[in-house]
Amino acid sequence: MVRKSVVAIIQARMQSTRLPGKVLCDLGGRTMLARVVRRTVRAKLIDEVVVATSRRDVDNPIVDQCNKLGVACFRGSEHDVLDRYYQAAVAHRADVVVRITSDCPLIDPEVSDRVIRAFLEMEPDYASNILHRTYPRGLDTEVMTVDSLARAWRDAKQPYQRTHVTPYLYQHPEQFILLPVIGREDHSANRWCVDAPDDLDFLRAIYQRLGPDDTFSWRDVCRLIDEEPLLAELNREVRQKHLVEG
Numbered sequence: 086m087v088r089k090s091v092v093a094i095i096q097a098r099m100q101s102t103r104l105p106g107k108v109l110c111d112l113g114g115r116t117m118l119a120r121v122v123r124r125t126v127r128a129k130l131i132d133e134v135v136v137a138t139s140r141r142d143v144d145n146p147i148v149d150q151c152n153k154l155g156v157a158c159f160r161g162s163e164h165d166v167l168d169r170y171y172q173a174a175v176a177h178r179a180d181v182v183v184r185i186t187s188d189c190p191l192i193d194p195e196v197s198d199r200v201i202r203a204f205l206e207m208e209p210d211y212a213s214n215i216l217h218r219t220y221p222r223g224l225d226t227e228v229m230t231v232d233s234l235a236r237a238w239r240d241a242k243q244p245y246q247r248t249h250v251t252p253y254l255y256q257h258p259e260q261f262i263l264l265p266v267i268g269r270e271d272h273s274a275n276r277w278c279v280d281a282p283d284d285l286d287f288l289r290a291i292y293q294r295l296g297p298d299d300t301f302s303w304r305d306v307c308r309l310i311d312e313e314p315l316l317a318e319l320n321r322e323v324r325q326k327h328l329v330e331g
Contacts, residue, residue, distance in 0.1 A: 225278075
């Protein structure tokens with residue numbers, strides 16, 4: 086069997102409605118983007134990591150950061166993120182695309198590998214741990230064939246489907262084989278992504294306590310929150326935006 090090329094594409098841009106420039110905000114001495122990249126490259130089943138940003142000058146600092154991190158950077162459409170993903174996948178000759186977002190600085194390589202492994206073993210069109218959430222929001226890993234990504238790129242018409250990359254896939258189970266990857270326990274009430282200042286306060290508190298080396302696991306974060314339940318209150322009031330809000 087020919088080994089498939091598994092490429093993780095991390096979407097990143099400087100513009101953000103609620104927290105502009107968040108991807109380069111400091112988290113314990115490194116940028117949030119650096120945290121995401123450093124954790125993603127530790128996944129054993131990923132062959133290459135690519136940061137996909139826009140062609141706008143405002144996103145030049147992201148390119149500079151990628152150069153410092155020694156990670157590939159692809160530049161494409163700002164708002165048609167689905168097109169940006171597809172073009173990046175083609176440019177890097179991906180057979181399998183792993184979608185990661187740059188606002189998830191606790192992304193866990195063990196969790197990502199679990200989703201990728203399930204995808205490679207079961208061979209669906211799309212697998213993820215967001216179809217049926219049991220993992221904390223912020224460990225989101227989506228895996229798809231490049232052919233499925235191409236079909237979504239060709240057929241998705243709604244603006245939110247272009248912005249969020251994958252909705253066309255999981256909204257059409259009659260067209261695609263979908264595989265949910267579910268954890269043993271339900272931790273879905275935990276919010277570990279960064280959309281608002283309160284989220285950033287929470288993540289900074291986590292890195293302050295667990296250290297700056299990016300080797301701690303999501304289970305370490307769960308144990309810390311069990312020991313200090315007030316940590317989870319830092320971003321309890323942040324409302325998750327709906328898909329159609331962009």
